[in-house]
Amino acid sequence: MIKIAPSMLSANFATLSEELQSIESAGADLLHIDIMDGHFVPNLTFGAPIVKAIRPYTQLPFDVHLMVTNPGDYVEEFAKIGVEYFTFHQETVPHMHRLIQHIKQCGMKAGVALNPGTPVSLLEDVADFNYVCKSWLWWAIFYSKCY
DSSP states (O other), rough: OOOOOOOOGOOGGGGGGHHHHHHHHTTOEEEEEEBBBBBSSSBOOOOOHHHHHHHOOOOOOOEEEEEEEEEGGHHHHHHHHHHOOOEEGGGOOSHHHHHHHHHTTOOOEEEEEOOEEEEEEEGGGGGGGGGGGEEEEEEEEOOOOOO
């Protein structure tokens, strides 16, 4: 099933509440929110406080894509905010099973993302976890710094 998930990074932050209303009324299925820490990827975006601040302005499910070095540190915080989808990069964790289980225990759906140079075969250990892992994200490019 295809779902439309516009990225919050493309929004006008000066009018963010209006942007969220526009995205919702246009028929989007989810709101994709890229969380970057300036370590795993060179850019720094927003964290949980911004995600929490915008939660009241839309009924869309939140799909957070964590491009951070320690995604497991944020699972419970994003679950408390009401995030529905939590996607992390396979390259950032030694034990995907554990993180997927923790995400699910906190009431969210888990997603795994891969950088272009990461072999898909590294997902074999969790391939049978389709009942737990709800999305797979393959990057077509390496993320670069934006100026």
